[in-house]
Amino acid sequence: MTDKTERPVLASAGHHADGVVELFRLQDELEAKARALLANRERLGVGGAIPDDPTEAGLWADIRRIGERIGALGGTAAMVDIWDDLDRTAGHHASTAVDYAWHGIGGWAA
Numbered sequence: 323m324t325d326k327t328e329r330p331v332l333a334s335a336g337h338h339a340d341g342v343v344e345l346f347r348l349q350d351e352l353e354a355k356a357r358a359l360l361a362n363r364e365r366l367g368v369g370g371a372i373p374d375d376p377t378e379a380g381l382w383a384d385i386r387r388i389g390e391r392i393g394a395l396g397g398t399a400a401m402v403d404i405w406d407d408l409d410r411t412a413g414h415h416a417s418t419a420v421d422y423a424w425h426g427i428g429g430w431a432a
Contacts, residue, residue: 344391348391348404353408355384356417357416362375362381385420385423389423392404405424
C-alpha cells in the first residue's frame with residue numbers, strides 16, 4: 323500500500339500516538355477502497371461514476387465514512403496529506419474518485 327516512511331506530515335497531524343496509528347490504518351483502508359472502486363468500474367467497462375451501481379454506492383459510502391474519521395482525528399491537514407499520498411500511490415483516477423466522494427463531507431479542503 324503506502325510507503326510508511328513518507329508520512330512525516332501526517333504523523334504530525336495526530337495529537338496522540340494512537341491517533342497517528344489510526345490515521346495510518348485509515349489511509350491504507352482508503353487506498354484499498356479507492357482501488358476497489360476503480361476495479362469495479364473497470365469490471366463494468368466504464369470510466370466514471372456509476373451512481374446506480376450498488377457496489378459503487380457502497381464504496382462511496384465507505385470512502386465518505388473513512389474521510390469523516392480522518393477529519394475527526396487529524397483535521398483537514400490530515401485529509402489533504404492522505405489524499406496527496408493516495409494520488410502518488412494509487413494514481414490520479416483513485417484520488418479523483420476519493421475527491422468526488424469526499425465532497426459529501428462538505429468543505430473538507432476549504
